[in-house]
Amino acid sequence: MATIRSREDRDGITIGWQAQIKRKGFPLQVKTFRTKAEAKEWATVTESEMMRGVFVQRTESEQTTVHDLLSRYADEVLQNLKGGHKELSRIKVLQAGLGKYSLAAINSSIIAKYRDKRLSTISEKTGRLIGTQSIKHELGLLQRALKMAAMEWGIALPGGIPTALVKKPALPAARDRRLVDDEEKRLLDACTNAQNAWLQPVVIFAIETAMRAGEILESWKYIKDTDGHKVKVRVSDGLQWSDVDLNKRTAHLPKTKNGEARTVPLSSRAIQVLQGLPRSMDGRVFGTTYEGIHQAFARACKRAEIDDLRFHDLRHEATSRFFEKGLREMQVAAITGHKTLQMLKRYTHLKAEDLAKLLG
Known part of the structure; x- marks a missing residue:
């Protein structure tokens, strides 16, 4: 049975009502209300929940x-x-x-x-x-x-x-930008002439592996500390030589965007890229940053007269190519790291002419 008692201030004026419920098998429940009616209503509901076995401890929430x-x-x-x-x-x-x-x-x-x-x-x-x-x-x-x-x-x-x-907002149509016609050749030619010598191998590696930019490259960002000052922090380490096995043709990613490690198989073309790279003292595979590649990539697209192409579109391109090579959904997901087939679908844009070839 609940106990309801008034709460008074120093002058003896009632300022609230406290309800207290002691019941075997349940923690002590105490709550204060502005009116006695509110206290009684809460006590009645809470005791009913205890009797019906649906009581939930609300104190912390x-x-x-x-x-x-x-x-x-x-x-x-x-x-x-x-x-x-x-x-x-x-x-x-x-x-x-x-x-x-x-x-x-x-x-x-x-x-x-x-x-x-x-x-x-x-x-x-x-x-x-x-x-x-x-x-x-x-x-x-x-x-x-x-x-x-x-x-x-x-x-x-x-x-x-x-x-x-709660109904989630309807998403816009998935971005479906892929390399078409001779765009890949034009892009790589433009990358060859880039001031950033790492650009071409990075682009080829991204197309071959579907790895995210932050998984390939070191990245930094300025954030504000508790005093409001801007500080530079590393947000990704990029691919490390210690995580690459050229014999097994794999690249291990110990920390990814979704929090789970994965190991990416490397194509012959990706291996050729890696074998042609110099070894840096700091252990990074690519001796540049995402920020540097981002700017160089935009300039290369402009030189190649390629419109509306983003570096992240190379992940779409690579994912779609995996399917066009005949890999199944779970095989592709193991490479790309997508947790759901719905997300994988948004990154997959198959060319109708390639599907026609499979039909014979």
């Missing part, structure tokens, strides 16, 4: 805000993921929009309103509406943090994972 949860997720999870730094800006956006809510109070309606507000927000950086892909990433990040809270950190969420009930 009531005391933990979304802001607190995301901060902990950033500290304990994101810092251990390759590319986790890219999520920090999304953390701040989510904290600004939803941070004040407790985990016990956050629900699908609140998250849906956040989604709709973001869909109508103009980006200060681009001057255009924020893309649906960005908002989908934000909701996905929030969902992963809530799952971590419930499954690993023991924070009970009374209403379950609310993001699971």
Whole structure:
């Protein structure tokens, strides 16, 4: 049976009502309300849940805000993921929009309103509406943090994972840019004349392996520290000679974007690229950075008169070529590191003329 008692200040004036429930097999439940009616209602509901075996301890979820949860997720999870730094800006956006809510109070309606507000927000950086892909990433990040809270950190969420009930924004059509006609030859010719001598071997290696830029190249980024000062931090180490086995024709990636290591098989062309490279003292396979290659690649495309081609499109190109060579979905996923076939599909754009050849 619940005990309801008043709470008085120093002058004996009632300032609230405290409900206390002691029941065998359950932790002591204590909560204070502004009115006696609210205290009685809470006690009645809580005791009913205990009797029906559906009681959930809400104390920690009531005391933990979304802001607190995301901060902990950033500290304990994101810092251990390759590319986790890219999520920090999304953390701040989510904290600004939803941070004040407790985990016990956050629900699908609140998250849906956040989604709709973001869909109508103009980006200060681009001057255009924020893309649906960005908002989908934000909701996905929030969902992963809530799952971590419930499954690993023991924070009970009374209403379950609310993001699971929220409709995600429809994504734009997947980018399907591939090298066409003689674009590969023109691109590689332009790379040969680049000031950055690493550009051509990097481009060929990317086409042959479908590896991400951060898996191939060292990368740096400027971020602000707690005092607001810009500091340069390494965000990826790039491929190391210690992880390359020329005899087995493999390149091991101990840390990838999705947090799982994988070993990439190397084609004969990729091996030729590696065998022609000088060995650097610092152990890196490619003695340049992503930032340097990014600029050199853009200039090479301009010289080759190739429009709308990004370095990341080479990953699309390589993935599609794997399928055109006859590899199956799980084989390609093992090479590229895609966790789901849906994501793999977005990176795969097969040429109709090549499919026609397979039909005979």
